[in-house]
Amino acid sequence: MLQSIQGDLAKQKQDMKDMAKNIKEAINTNIDEIFCRIELKTIELENKIERQQNTIDFLEKQVRKKNVVFFGVDETEQNYEELLEIMLNIINCTMKISCQKWEVETVTRIGKKFYKTRPVVVTISTKSRKIELFRKKKTLENSGIYIKEDYPPNVLQKRKELQDVLKQELNSGKRVALHYDKIVTLKTLATMDLTANTENKNKRFIKVVKLKVGAQ
Structure with a gap:
């Protein structure tokens, strides 16, 4: 009888351990799911805020133009x-x-x-x-x-930060300029002429192709 009681007690202890483990795993799973939902919601809100900020920046840029x-x-x-x-x-x-x-x-x-x-x-x-x-x-x-x-305040700050970089680029002989909040490379006259000639040739080629297709 004593052995039977000891066996039942040991089994009960094991059942309690298993139950505690299952409860812990269930709680952890629920917590993970809650945090996952919160994280997804946070990402959605961040993306929404970013889109709204981009829209505001665009509208402000258009107004200031x-x-x-x-x-x-x-x-x-x-x-x-x-x-x-x-x-x-x-x-x-x-x-x-x-x-x-x-x-x-x-x-x-x-x-x-x-x-x-x-x-x-x-x-x-x-x-x-x-x-x-x-x-x-x-x-x-x-x-x-x-x-x-x-310019908006954030663009003014960006332009101020780019002044040193712009000066270095100009001192190195590069044809660059500060355009809005970026440093851009200026096209030389030769490059512009070459681009224009290429575009004209492409237009003539497209026109010839269209004429041939129409003739067929």
């Missing part, structure tokens, strides 16, 4: 209309560009008002007018005023 930033414009205006007249006077009289009032969507000072003159962001209604402004930016020499593109 119409902007021209003027530096060095004395801050003497008292209201919006006066600032608008000042900027139109600079564009028409100093830069010798005929610009009507309706061609300027908005003008605004950026930054907090301190002792330093704040830049003026001018939003131009047409791309052609903006291109003309940058073509004639040399007319602002000796006026204390200069213009630049309007």
Whole structure:
């Protein structure tokens, strides 16, 4: 009887060990599944945030494409209309560009008002007018005023970081330039002519092939 009791006790202990092991494995499996679901959800949220940020960056880039930033414009205006007249006077009289009032969507000072003159962001209604402004930016020499593109803060930081690399590339004799937030290689005239000739030849070849196919 004692041996039977000892046998039952040993079996019961083993059953308890097996049960504890099964419970532990079940808990670990559940925890793993929970963490797996959380991880997948986190990845989905990160991807969604990244897509949204890319959309925001794209929209901001499109909006800023119409902007021209003027530096060095004395801050003497008292209201919006006066600032608008000042900027139109600079564009028409100093830069010798005929610009009507309706061609300027908005003008605004950026930054907090301190002792330093704040830049003026001018939003131009047409791309052609903006291109003309940058073509004639040399007319602002000796006026204390200069213009630049309007870049988002993250792009400005990236351009600042690339200045040293750009300088090294230029010193090594490479034809490069800073375009938005990247350093790009400029095509030489010979390369551009060769590319143009190749494209023309390809177009002529395609045209001949089409004619032959049509004849058949």
